[in-house]
Amino acid sequence: MSQIVAVIQARMTSTRLPGKVLMDIAGKPALELMLSRVSKAKTLDRIVIATTSNATDDPVADLCRRLGVGVFRGSEVDVLERYLGAALEARATTVVRLTADCPFADPAVIDGAVDFFRGGYWDYAGNANRRTFPDGLDVEVFSATALGRAAREARHPFAREHVTPYLRGIKTEMIGDGHFRRGDYMFVADFAHVRWTLDRPDDLERLRRLASLLPEGFGWLEALSVATKFPDLLGVTST
Numbered sequence: 001m002s003q004i005v006a007v008i009q010a011r012m013t014s015t016r017l018p019g020k021v022l023m024d025i026a027g028k029p030a031l032e033l034m035l036s037r038v039s040k041a042k043t044l045d046r047i048v049i050a051t052t053s054n055a056t057d058d059p060v061a062d063l064c065r066r067l068g069v070g071v072f073r074g075s076e077v078d079v080l081e082r083y084l085g086a087a088l089e090a091r092a093t094t095v096v097r098l099t100a101d102c103p104f105a106d107p108a109v110i111d112g113a114v115d116f117f118r119g120g121y122w123d124y125a126g127n128a129n130r131r132t133f134p135d136g137l138d139v140e141v142f143s144a145t146a147l148g149r150a151a152r153e154a155r156h157p158f159a160r161e162h163v164t165p166y167l168r169g170i171k172t173e174m175i176g177d178g179h180f181r182r183g184d185y186m187f188v189a190d191f192a193h194v195r196w197t198l199d200r201p202d203d204l205e206r207l208r209r210l211a212s213l214l215p216e217g218f219g220w221l222e223a224l225s226v227a228t229k230f231p232d233l234l235g236v237t238s239t
Contacts, residue, residue, distance in 0.1 A: 004114060005092035006038055006047045007083055009163070010100035011076065012056050016200050021100040022059060023204055026211040030103040030198060031060070033211075035069060038098065040217070041107035043114040049100075050086040052076040078160045084151040087144050094118075095147055097126075097140040097163060101198045103207065106220040109137050116185045117141040123180035124167045132187040135237065136196030137220055139185070140164055146180055153178055191224065195235030206235050 010021045010031055022029040028036070031049075038047055048070040051057040057073070064071040072089055074082035087095050096114060098105055109127070117125040126140035127133050146167060150159075154166035156175035169177045198207060210233045213226050227233040 002045075002093050003091050004043055004045050004094045004096065005087060005090045006041070006044050006096040006098055006110070007050050007072075007086045007090075007092075008034070008038070008047065008098045008100055009050045009079060009083070010057075010060050011052050011054075012060060013054070013076075014101075014199070017198070017204065020198050020204065022063065023198075025103055025204075025207055026216075029063060030207075031063060031100050032067065034098075034100060034103040034105050035067060037103075037105050037107060037217075038110065039107075041110040041114075043111045044096065046070065046090055046092075048072055048086050048090050050074065050079075050082050052082070077157075080151050080154060080160045080163050080166075083163050084147055087147055092144045095142055095144055097142070099138065102136045102138055102196075103198055104136050104196045104211075104220065104223065105139075106137055108219060109133060110139050113139040113141050113185045116183060120183045121181065122183040124164070125183035125185055126164075126168075127185045127187075128164070129168055129170070129182070130184040130186055131192035132190045134191050134194035134196050134220065134224070136194075136198070138197075140167075142167055142180075146178075150178055193234075193236050194224070194227070195237045196223070203235065206233055209233060 021031045051060045053073040072086035074085050123146040124142040150166045159166045159175040
């Protein structure tokens with residue numbers, strides 16, 4: 001039976017902003033805000049947090065238990081193996097990869113990516129290769145079979161740490177290419193310059209301010225409409 005599982009990778013030991021996944025945004029830890037949004041995606045059967053087995057990530061596991069969300073703990077370095085373990089434990093047939101530095105993740109974008117994946121006979125589909133959505137709305141969808149093959153075949157540390165380079169076919173001269181069937185999920189206009197990811201202290205301030213101007217359950221286009229009135233809230237990046 002088909003089982004679509006969102007696996008969200010999260011850890012406390014970020015280099016640039018340690019503990020960011022539990023920092024407050026809109027009155028909730030960032031990860032809790034993200035979970036409240038992701039849980040509204042209609043295509044998902046289950047959500048699992050993939051964190052590390054390190055004691056430093058006990059607070060992440062504690063939050064998951066409090067919220068009744070499944071948690072899988074594995075290697076800090078080999079995140080590809082951690083993803084595979086989470087997918088196998090959840091009996092996933094399709095994996096939706098999300099990262100905890102995207103607290104503004106949009107359920108409509110997730111559902112759109114999943115529908116695109118299901119309609120195209122892809123091994124991998126997502127909005128990360130040819131970006132049109134704001135940075136911070138990243139969604140990658142791939143079959144559990146493809147994930148298993150990538151975990152067996154990918155050897156380079158970059159591919160193990162970043163999960164999907166082998167699936168995406170990037171940096172092929174360094175890590176190889178599994179020759180998967182790939183599709184790009186794109187928006188009709190290009191907003192790749194907008195930055196709503198949580199990686200640095202200025203990102204945290206921006207997301208807090210933007211969230212304070214938006215209703216609960218806001219959509220990303222609503223956030224975009226508000227942010228255009230206060231251009232610093234777009235967090236524009238060079239492309």
